[in-house]
Amino acid sequence: MAMKNIVMRAAGARLLQRGGCSNAAALRGPARWSSSTQTGFTVSVTDDDMHDAPPPTMGDGGVTPFLGVKPADTSPALESCMVSPDAHPTWKLFRLLDEDGHLVEGASMPPSVSAEEWVRMYKAMVSQQEMDTIFYGSQRQGRVSFYMTATGEEAIHIGSAAALAFDDPVYAQYREAGVIMWRGFTKQQFADQCFSNVRDLGKGRQMPIHVGSSEHHFHTISSPLSTQIPQAVGAAYALKQEGRDNVAMCFFGEGAASEGDFHAALNFAGTLEVPIVFFCRNNGYAISTPTHEQYRGDGIASRAVGYGMHAIRVDGNDMAAVYAATKAARELAISNSCPVLIEAMTYRVGHHSTSDDSSRCVPTPTSNPYSYSFSLSLPPRCPHRSPMRPFHQPKVPLNRRDQEVEGGRRPDQPVP
């Protein structure tokens, strides 16, 4: 049977022209075995080639002749061929700061961020939480019909948003208000959307918290879960065609990662080789469903292997680490035109939304100096820790050149 001519053309030949930044070079792993795109050559396999080439050998270091899989030895040992899920790579948790603001051993703060910027990011986290507190109360008072808080996940919002370029298109799920707020979406605009008044950019169409603004490159939140994931891949595909130094940034929760759209999207992103960062907020619960009932694999990061992409697991309560991880993922995605997955581990302190009462099934953290408006008692080994706390009184200089913020500022002290 005549074999079709197979021509593999480098997708995105512009990649050769991309300088990439120095960090990216360090992050780039060994050249991927399955793709020619990084070198930009054309491979043509014809009938003649197949007849002339010597047949592949098997066993004894020979390479299996099958397409679409990593080359490996053949083996008659059943036990060694049957691979357990525990044999897959494990992900260390990337963390820079401990709960009290000390650098963990061997860590250093991301060098490109000034002390002023850290302070600005800290203020943004506090502001985000305050906004949630007031709006939540407003819903309970009947002034707004619905609300969703993101309490406990502020470090994810601000840390990741600060590491993006302003014009990186963001596709979010619904618990990422801090991202659009960081970009300058005002509290007034947020309130206008929640109250659905004449100034609402969505023109009265969507329920509260379904914000969106083309000016801020933040796509309007859509109720059905995970529809944003394939859409973000499409956005990344557009970026790739334009050859821009941007990524598409896509947020979703670990529950939404069960939807079919998630799997399709990751597969697309890998095969089409688009510059996208998939950011999973693993906060332990999808309404009342805990993670051990949502999936069996090792978190969401482990799925990246199956779809052929890099992945990092980060402490989502550590804003510095979230920032650093996002920055690195972004640079890798742009320089290699490839998808990268970030899994940020955190805890959903509040309810799923104002329409459920999760106190029946979700342990909630203790009332503490950084009190949440709906807090009860913290169970042992609860993965929550306050994102704000390391920055209240950081024990490390936020920037080597700027000593005056060493010691930080307590929430009750006046802000200059």
Add this chain to the structure above:
Amino acid sequence: MAEVKEVIAYAKTSPEPPASLAKELEFPDAPDTDYNTKTVPDTAAGITTSSTDAAALARCEEHIVGLKEKAAAGQITIGDAVNLAILEEMIRDPMTTIHAEDLQAGSSYDIPKLTQQTFGTLRAADEIIDEGHFIGKALGEGMNGYRPIVELMNTNFGIYGMAELSSAGNTYATTGGQFEMPMTIIGAGGTAPNQALGAEHSQPFHAYVMGIPGLKICTASSPEAAYGIAKSMIRDNGPGILFLPVKQMKSVKGSVDEGVCLPMNKARVLHKASDASISAGKAVTVLTYLHGVKESLDAMETINADGNDIELIELTSLKPLDMDTIRASLEKTHKIIILDESTLSGGVGATVSALISERCFDELDAPVRRLCMDDAPVPYAASMEKAVVKRGSDLIEAVRDAVAKKL
């Protein structure tokens, strides 16, 4: 080689199936099945007691007694009525299972309440978030001897499951009747006036699925209808979907007809127009369903004050549609209005209106009047939602117009 050639020759020359087969095999149970006559094997009761924890079952029975008391007092909600039906059926038939997101917490309206605590996590499973595929999974279960119930919190999320739902409808016929596939989907949907849920929680999924062959589609706006139809649908051996009014799950209260399965192919006449109004030509047939029922009942006073009356028919059976009941009413009133919570294009009202024009043309004094949603995303803002979602006030106007012979 020769054998292969022979079988091909024989297959080619054999006659095609008869044309009549095209319309058969749509449903394993005929639309007019009386589900009260359905039986379970003698072993069922024994299996239930041996596979359920006695204490849990006792607590469940207690809960059922509580629900029945509420029903007897006319105080049971739609969510609770469906919960009652489900618990009764799960006790009666140990092959019945239930799946929902957030099931252990009772989902949104307590429909699966106590199922997991009573029957365990295997028979009453929390679903991972993937509506599309857990409908498909239920099909697989159904094809292999079980009787799955799937609860969609909000039927808008069922849109993910269109592929699997199509598969559900087609399976009995496409497998030549070899695989029965009992599956019941229950979800809260429709669009209430002023529901303030925004576009993506207000889409008429009931309209979208109407064209799927082999799928029985019912609606219920009262605890009585919800309870009776749920029981039937669970016992039915094919796929069915029951829509409940999303904004009335806990507010509308009523009773149930204990132990009785209601037909799945009949509309319900909720209010008969007075003879006087009929002979005076001041009676109008009104077809509606889900939230439209309460809107119509609430509008009754004003309609009567105008000197008019309506024959209110609830379309509890959207597919197959009960044309006989509609025609019987039309023969008295000769005027018909559909209060429809689906869209102008592709909506339920569109289908029903076309059928009425085709089959009851001679009974009509005027074109069918359809009060339906515009082809627009349903707004969240109340001022805008009013313009899109038709309600009682629109019905009152439409009745006036019909009686005054205004088109």
